[in-house]
Structures are given as structure tokens and as C-alpha cells.
Amino acid sequence: MNWSDPGGPHDLYLTLLDLQDKVCEYRSWVRNKETHMQLHTRSETQKLGTQKKLGPGSASNFDTAAQGQEACIMNIEKTGGRFFSGKCSSLPGVRQFPMIQKMVESMAQLQEEKLRLQEELLALQGKLSAQENEELTVSVQLQDQIGNLKDKLLAQTQEINRFHSGLGGTDLEKHRDLLVTENERLKQEMKSCETELLELRKQHVKCVDCEHVQENARLQERLAQLQLEVEEAKGRLSELDLEVQQKTNRLAEVELRLKDSLAEKAEEEERLSRRLRDSQETIASLKAQPQQIKCIIKTVEVESSKAKQALCEAQSRNQYLQEQVGMQKQVLKEMEQQLQNSHKTAAQLRAQIMLYESELEQAHGQMLEEMQKMEDEKNQAIEEAFARAQVEMKAVHENLAGVRTNLLTLQPALRTLTNDYNSLKRQVRDFPLLLQETLCNAKTEIGQAIEEVNNTNRELLRKYRRELQLRKKCHNELVRLKGNIRVFGRVRPVNKEDGEGPEAVNQVTFDPDDDAILHLMHKGKLVSFELDKVFPPHATQEDVFQEVQALITSCIDGYNVCIFAYGQTGAGKTYTMEGTPENPGINQRALQLLFSEVRGKASDWNYVISVSVAEIYNEALRDLLGKEPQEKLDIKLCPDGSGQLYVPGLTEFQVQSVEDINKVFEFGHINRATECTNLNEHSSRSHALLIITVRGFDYSTGLRTTGKLNLVDLAGSERVGRSGAEGNRLREAQYINKSLSALGDVIYALRSRQGHVPFRNSKLTYLLQDSLSGDSKTLMMVQVSPAEKNTSETLCSLKFAERVRSVELGPVSRKAELMSWSSQEQLESESSVAASPSIRTHSSSNSGAPTGRASSLRRKLQTSGKLRPVPV
Numbered sequence: 003m004n005w006s007d008p009g010g011p012h013d014l015y016l017t018l019l020d021l022q023d024k025v026c027e028y029r030s031w032v033r034n035k036e037t038h039m040q041l042h043t044r045s046e047t048q049k050l051g052t053q054k055k056l057g058p059g060s061a062s063n064f065d066t067a068a069q070g071q072e073a074c075i076m077n078i079e080k081t082g083g084r085f086f087s088g089k090c091s092s093l094p095g096v097r098q099f100p101m102i103q104k105m106v107e108s109m110a111q112l113q114e115e116k117l118r119l120q121e122e123l124l125a126l127q128g129k130l131s132a133q134e135n136e137e138l139t140v141s142v143q144l145q146d147q148i149g150n151l152k153d154k155l156l157a158q159t160q161e162i163n164r165f166h167s168g169l170g171g172t173d174l175e176k177h178r179d180l181l182v183t184e185n186e187r188l189k190q191e192m193k194s195c196e197t198e199l200l201e202l203r204k205q206h207v208k209c210v211d212c213e214h215v216q217e218n219a220r221l222q223e224r225l226a227q228l229q230l231e232v233e234e235a236k237g238r239l240s241e242l243d244l245e246v247q248q249k250t251n252r253l254a255e256v257e258l259r260l261k262d263s264l265a266e267k268a269e270e271e272e273r274l275s276r277r278l279r280d281s282q283e284t285i286a287s288l289k290a291q292p293q294q295i296k297c298i299i300k301t302v303e304v305e306s307s308k309a310k311q312a313l314c315e316a317q318s319r320n321q322y323l324q325e326q327v328g329m330q331k332q333v334l335k336e337m338e339q340q341l342q343n344s345h346k347t348a349a350q351l352r353a354q355i356m357l358y359e360s361e362l363e364q365a366h367g368q369m370l371e372e373m374q375k376m377e378d379e380k381n382q383a384i385e386e387a388f389a390r391a392q393v394e395m396k397a398v399h400e401n402l403a404g405v406r407t408n409l410l411t412l413q414p415a416l417r418t419l420t421n422d423y424n425s426l427k428r429q430v431r432d433f434p435l436l437l438q439e440t441l442c443n444a445k446t447e448i449g450q451a452i453e454e455v456n457n458t459n460r461e462l463l464r465k466y467r468r469e470l471q472l473r474k475k476c477h478n479e480l481v482r483l484k485g486n487i488r489v490f491g492r493v494r495p496v497n498k499e500d501g502e503g504p505e506a507v508n509q510v511t512f513d514p515d516d517d518a519i520l521h522l523m524h525k526g527k528l529v530s531f532e533l534d535k536v537f538p539p540h541a542t543q544e545d546v547f548q549e550v551q552a553l554i555t556s557c558i559d560g561y562n563v564c565i566f567a568y569g570q571t572g573a574g575k576t577y578t579m580e581g582t583p584e585n586p587g588i589n590q591r592a593l594q595l596l597f598s599e600v601r602g603k604a605s606d607w608n609y610v611i612s613v614s615v616a617e618i619y620n621e622a623l624r625d626l627l628g629k630e631p632q633e634k635l636d637i638k639l640c641p642d643g644s645g646q647l648y649v650p651g652l653t654e655f656q657v658q659s660v661e662d663i664n665k666v667f668e669f670g671h672i673n674r675a676t677e678c679t680n681l682n683e684h685s686s687r688s689h690a691l692l693i694i695t696v697r698g699f700d701y702s703t704g705l706r707t708t709g710k711l712n713l714v715d716l717a718g719s720e721r722v723g724r725s726g727a728e729g730n731r732l733r734e735a736q737y738i739n740k741s742l743s744a745l746g747d748v749i750y751a752l753r754s755r756q757g758h759v760p761f762r763n764s765k766l767t768y769l770l771q772d773s774l775s776g777d778s779k780t781l782m783m784v785q786v787s788p789a790e791k792n793t794s795e796t797l798c799s800l801k802f803a804e805r806v807r808s809v810e811l812g813p814v815s816r817k818a819e820l821m822s823w824s825s826q827e828q829l830e831s832e833s834s835v836a837a838s839p840s841i842r843t844h845s846s847s848n849s850g851a852p853t854g855r856a857s858s859l860r861r862k863l864q865t866s867g868k869l870r871p872v873p874v
């Protein structure tokens with residue numbers, strides 16, 4: 003039922019308001035009447051009071067009048083008040099007194115008036131009774147209506163409660179509870195499903211990522227989603243609950259107000275009925291006082307304005323109450339509107355709940371399906387497992403039978419094994435002692451064995467070292483016999499010229515076990531070379547000289563020795579051969595050694611050491627100790643028919659001390675410097691030769707030996723293309739390369755044992771012919787740079803060195819001859835001459851006097867040694 007429905011709370015309320023209006027009207031009417039009656043009664047009473055105060059003469063009249071009035075009243079009562087005046091005037095004695103006549107007349111008038119009033123009163127009473135009846139009826143009706151209203155209110159309250167339930171409070175809660183229960187049930191089912199799933203997983207471990215698990219995860223997700231939705235619905239429900247609660251509160255308030263109104267109404271009714279009773283009582287009392295009627299008229303007129311004022315007040319109050327009712331109606335309308343909204347929301351919520359229900363049902367259905375499927379699969383798996391288990395069981399039974407049979411046969415074996423085990427147990431018990439004993443013995447034995455092995459190792463090491471020495475000696479001897487050119491390699495340290503960064507990275511490594519092996523990392527490949535000896539960057543000048551000194555001393559015995567340094571420009575050739583003043587190289591050390599050697603043999607031998615210094619620059623041989631160093635020299639065969647070569651005009655100084663050597667070197671340097679603008683550059687572009695000749699004479703045997711030591715600092719090998727040389731520099735490079743390739747050709751010819759060796763192709767090879775043709779002990783010192791940027795040149799130099807190493811020159815011959823006594827005397831005289839400050843010049847070119855520091859040096863040299871032609 004709706005508020006606006008016919009017969010609903012709205013209609014009832016309207017009816018109630020009508021009733022209230024009626025009651026108000028009635029009340030005001032009753033109040034008017036009451037006031038009127040009171041006023042009338044009061045005036046009548048006052049009139050009566052005034053008549054009593056009149057004189058004694060009038061007392062009888064009054065009494066008579068009163069009696070007449072009473073009689074009239076009685077008559078009125080008897081006749082109904084219709085014939086009052088006629089009967090009173092006919093009374094005896096009244097016509098005799100005019101005053102009384104007047105009074106009687108006025109009484110009659112009053113009587114008439116009274117009658118009229120009585121009629122009026124009767125009419126009023128009739129009306130009143132009719133109204134009372136009506137009021138009673140109305141009251142009964144009102145009571146009925148109130149009862150009805152109460153019933154309806156009760157029904158409405160029930161209906162409201164029902165609405166309240168209908169609005170979602172109860173149903174939704176129920177539904178929510180149902181959902182929660184369902185959810186719980188689903189959770190339970192899920193749990194049981196999970197447990198089953200776990201069991202199934204245990205049974206089928208492989209089923210890890212199967213579709214059921216995925217489906218389960220999906221369903222779980224869905225469930226979580228639904229749970230979320232349910233939570234949301236719950237939230238909304240609680241909101242609606244709150245709303246409904248608020249509305250219920252407002253309804254309760256309205257109800258309370260209605261109740262209050264009803265109570266007021268009842269009170270009002272009661273008050274009205276009380277007043278009615280009072281009025282009746284007043285009327286009754288008025289009836290009892292008919293003589294006071296005279297004075298009433300005036301008083302009624304005076305008091306009627308007050309009644310009007312009261313009426314106005316009642317009207318204003320009525321208006322106020324109507325306004326209140328209007329406000330109540332407004333509130334009622336609003337509530338109605340809210341109720342309608344609530345209805346709508348409830349309908350929406352119902353629809354949503356229906357939707358959720360259907361979704362839940364769907365999910366539940368899906369889940370049931372899945373569970374059914376899983377159940378089926380589980381059953382199938384169980385069946386399969388059961389079948390397998392049965393088969394396995396069968397097999398196990400069969401095995402068991404076999405085992406039983408075996409057991410029967412194994413029992414005797416077991417007995418034997420037990421015996422064995424017992425004996426083994428005993429052995430095991432004794433084993434630690436045995437083991438300890440054995441271990442002690444073993445330790446002693448092992449110690450002894452280790453000692454023996456160590457001894458053997460030491461012995462072997464000693465033997466090995468001896469063998470190594472022997473092998474080296476043998477190798478050296480073999481090399482000597484074969485006449486191999488010995489090749490030493492020397493790697494200079496990385497220096498500033500190599501730059502920095504990747505270009506300067508060291509690419510050369512050494513074999514720690516073999517000092518003849520050198521590895522070069524070239525373009526990512528490791529290339530190994532075997533030479534006779536390799537000097538690493540940290541090898542000192544002394545280390546190098548230690549290795550070559552045996553070769554040098556052999557020239558004292560009359561052997562020709564040649565040491566030449568080969569290598570790329572800047573690879574350390576000059577450093578190795580000349581060295582620095584603080585750290586001299588092979589040249590100076592060789593001379594010092596020779597001096598000390600000859601000094602040691604001075605008792606038996608007479609030795610003369612002389613030096614020449616020459617250079618080959620652009621294929622021109624120059625004498626650096628000569629007067630005119632710019633003069634080009636030739637190389638010729640010795641006229642003595644020995645087949646030896648010599649350089650006509652090459653100056654030779656005899657040297658006897660380190661000072662002499664220094665002077666000679668200084669002289670050579672000065673001459674070299676006068677020939678060029680930049681000595682360093684020039685020295686790189688020319689081959690420098692230090693020729694040391696050691697002539698000896700054995701006093702006792704008369705044996706004469708001549709040994710020659712050629713110490714050559716070759717020009718730096720350089721690729722023309724790489725250096726980008728041009729002009730003079732290009733010409734120099736071409737000459738250098740020509741002479742070095744001539745050296746290569748000679749090496750190749752010697753290696754391949756060709757009949758013709760092209761010594762004469764260059765000044766260098768021609769000059770070194772003796773050293774390279776088997777008549778010399780030759781050592782090539784190949785100098786290399788370790789830096790990354792020079793690896794190509796280093797590779798070329800080392801390859802060339804390996805080729806040179808394989809060249810066999812044949813056995814070296816010693817330059818010794820027995821001389822006649824005269825010859826010996828000649829040598830002695832030569833020696834004595836050498837000791838004297840005289841100079842012998844060979845060529846006419848020596849006649850020119852040198853100038854400056856060079857000439858003074860030359861003079862000094864001439865005073866200490868002597869110049870003579872030198873075979874090379």
C-alpha cells in the first residue's frame with residue numbers, strides 16, 4: 003500500500019484534518035454559546051439582585067411578582083410558556099396598583115422575553131441536544147475513525163515494517179546471508195577440491211601445469227571477483243539500510259506527531275464535553291433562577307463584543323493550525339517522494355541482486371562442472387592407478403614367490419655368509435691396529451722411498467745440468483766445426499720513442515726454460531723463434547759481453563771474428579755495439595778484454611793491437627781515422643797473394659790502453675760529425691766498422707798469429723714505404739736496403755751452398771767477405787724492438803736471423819804461421835817502433851794535415867800508436 007493510495011495514510015490524514023477542523027468549529031460554537039449563556043445568566047442574576055434591594059412596600063409586590071413569576075414559570079412550564087402574559091394580567095390585585103401594573107406589564111414583557119428566551123433556550127437546548135447528539139455521533143464517529151486510524155496506523159506501521167523489509171533490509175540481508183552461506187559453502191567445496199587436487203598431484207606429480215590447475219586458478223580468480231562484488235553489494239546494502247533507518251526514524255517522528263495530535267484532540271474533546279456539561283449545569287441553574295432575567299439583556303449586549311474577540315482569537319488560532327497542517331502536508335509529501343525513491347533504489351538493488359544471483363549460479367554451475375570433470379579424471383586416474391597397482395602387485399607376488407624360493411635356497415648361503423661376516427667382523431675389529439701398524443710401516447717405507455727419489459732427483463738434476471753444459475759445449479763445438487754463424491737476439495726495453503697506449507704494448511715474450519727461444523705476438527698470432535741466445539730487455543751490457551767474450555778472445559789466438567749488429571732503426575744496435583760512456587758496449591769492452599788478455603800473456607807473447615774505424619755511407623767506404631775522411635776507399639786483394647782483402651789507405655792506430663781507445667773513438671766520431679749535419683741521423687744511415695787487429699808473436703816458438711775482430715754496427719733496416727722517405731733520405735734508404743739485401747743474398751747463397759757467393763755486390767758484403775766465408779767466427783746480434791707498432795719489422799729481423807743461423811760456413815781456420823827469426827826481429831822492431839812516437843802512413847793521402855780538434859786528436863793518436871795499412 004502506498005501513502006497516496008485511496009484509504010492510505012494520506013487520505014486518513016486528510017480525514018483527520020477535516021475532523022480537526024470540524025472539532026475546532028464545534029468547539030468555537032460551543033464556546034460562543036457557553037459565553038453567551040454565562041453572560042445571560044450573570045445579567046439575570048444581577049437583575050434579580052437589584053429587585054431584592056427595593057423598599058418594604060415593594061416587598062409584597064416583589065413577592066407577588068415573584069410568586070406571579072414563579073406561577074408564570076410554572077404556567078410556562080405547564081403550558082409550554084406560550085400564554086404567560088394573558089394569565090398573569092388576570093391575577094387578582096395586580097390591576098389595582100399601577101406600579102404593579104407596570105411591573106406586571108414589564109414582568110409580562112419580561113415573561114414574554116423570558117418565554118422567548120426560554121423558547122430560545124429550548125431551541126438552543128434542542129439544538130444543543132441535537133448538537134450533543136451530533137457531537138456524540140461525531141465523537142462516536144471520531145472514536146470509530148480514531149480506532150480505524152489506529153488500526154490503519156498499526157497496519158501502516160506493519161506495512162512500513164514490511165516496506166522496510168521490502169526495501170532490502172531483511173530480504174537483502176537474507177539474500178546477503180544466503181550469499182555468504184553460499185560463499186562459505188563454495189569455499190568449503192573449494193577447500194575440499196584443493197585437498198583432492200593436492201592428493202591428485204601427489205598421485206600424478208607430472209600434472210603440475212595441467213588445464214585443471216589453470217581452470218582452478220581461473221575459478222578462484224572468478225570467485226575472488228564475485229566475493230569482491232558481494233562485498234560491494236554488502237556496502238551498498240548497508241548504505242541502504244542506513245537510509246531506510248533514517249526514513250523509519252522520520253516516519254516514527256511523524257507517527258509520534260500524529261499521536262500527539264490525536265492525544266491533543268482527545269484532550270480537547272474531553273475539555274469540550276466537560277464544558278458542555280458545565281454549560282448544561284449552568285443552564286440548569288439558570289432555569290432555577292427565572293426572576294433575574296430582567297437584567298440580562300444589557301449584560302448580553304455588553305459581553306457579546308468579548309465573545310467576538312474570543313471568536314477572532316479562535317479564528318487566528320484556527321488559521322495557525324491550518325498553517326501547521328499545511329506544513330505537515332509538505333513534510334508528508336517529501337517523505338512520500340523519498341519513499342518513492344527508496345522504492346526505486348530497492349527495485350534496482352533487487353535487479354542487481356538477481357544479476358549477482360544469476361552470475362553466482364553460473365559460476366557455481368561452472369565450478370560444479372569442473373569439479374565433476376575433475377572428479378571423473380580423479381576416478382579415472384584412481385582406476386588406472388588401481389589397475390597398475392594390481393599389475394604391479396601381481397608382479398610383486400610373482401617376485402615374492404621367486405624370492406621365497408630363492409630364500410629357501412639362500413638360507414645355507416646365508417649361514418656361510420654369516421660365518422664369513424663374523425670372521426670379517428673380527429678382522430674389522432682388529433683392522434685399526436693392523437692398519438696403524440701397516441700405516442707406520444708404509445710411512446717409513448714411503449719416507450725412505452721419497453728420500454731415495456729425492457736423492458735420485460738431485461743426482462739426475464746434477465747429471466742433467468752437466469749434460470746441458472756438455473750439450474752446450476758440444477753444440478758450440480759443432481757450431482764451430484760446422485762454421486755456423488751464431489745468432490744472438492737482443493730485445494731492447496720499451497722506450498719513449500714507442501709512444502704510449504696500445505702501440506707501445508710489449509709483444510715479445512720469453513721461454514723461462516730456454517734462453518734461446520723468443521715468442522712474438524704478431525697480428526694475434528704467436529710466432530716463436532729459436533736463436534743461439536736471447537737477451538731480454540733487462541739484460542745488461544755486461545750480460546751480453548759475457549756471452550761474446552770467448553769469441554773475442556779467440557782473435558788473440560789468430561782467429562778472425564766478426565760481430566755485427568743487425569736490426570730495425572732504433573732497435574738498439576749502436577747501444578749494444580758502442581753503448582754509452584757510462585755503460586759501454588761490445589766495442590770498448592772487447593778492446594779492454596784484449597788488453598787484459600795480452601797483458602796476461604805478455605811473458606810469452608808479444609801482441610800488437612791496432613784499430614781502424616770506417617763507415618760505409620751510400621756505398622762509399624770512408625776512413626774515419628784518416629786525414630781526409632771524405633775520401634772514398636777501395637777494397638782490394640792483398641798483393642802478398644794470401645787472398646785476403648785489404649783497404650788501401652785505411653788508417654790503423656795501434657792502441658795500448660783504454661785512453662787510446664777513447665781517443666780513437668772520439669776521433670772517429672769527430673770525423674763522422676764533420677761529414678754530416680746531424681750525427682745521429684747520419685749514424686743511422688751508415689754502416690760503422692771498428693776493425694781491431696791483434697798480431698801476436700810467440701817468443702819461444704816464433705809463432706806469429708794475426709787475428710782480426712770486425713765489430714760492425716749496421717745501418718738500420720727500414721722499409722722505404724713505411725718511413726715515407728724522399729730525396730736524400732730516400733737515397734740513403736735505398737743504399738742501406740741495397741747493401742742489406744746484398745747481405746741477404748750472400749746469406750742465401752751460403753745457406754744453399756751455391757758455388758758463387760755474391761760478396762762483391764755491395765761494399766758491406768765485400769768488406770765482410772772474410773767473416774762470412776768460413777774464415778771467420780761470425781756472430782750476428784739481431785736487435786729488435788718489443789713494441790706493438792714495430793712487430794712487422796721485428797718479425798722480418800727475426801726471420802732473417804733464423805735464416806742466417808742456418809748458414810754453415812765450414813771450419814774456421816787460424817791465421818798462424820811460423821816465422822823466421824828475422825821475422826820475429828822485425829815484429830820486435832815494429833813493436834819497438836810502435837812504442838816510439840813515430841807514425842807510418844801507408845797512402846799518400848795521409849800527407850794532408852787534419853785541422854782543429856780532429857788533427858790534435860790524430861796527433862795524440864800518432865804519438866801513442868802508429869798508422870799502417872791494414873788487411874781487412
Ligand SMILES: Nc1ncnc2c1ncn2[C@@H]1O[C@H](COP(=O)(O)OP(=O)(O)OP(=O)(O)O)[C@@H](O)[C@H]1O
Nearest residue numbers: 494495570571572573574575576577685686717718
Ligand atoms: N738494451 C737497452 N737498454 C736500454 N736502452 C736501450 C737498449 N737498447 C737500445 N736502447 C736505447 O734505445 C735507443 C735507440 O737505440 P740505438 O740508437 O742503439 O738504436 P739503433 O738500432 O742503433 O738505431 P739506428 O739504426 O737508427 O742507429 C737509444 O736511446 C738507446 O739508448
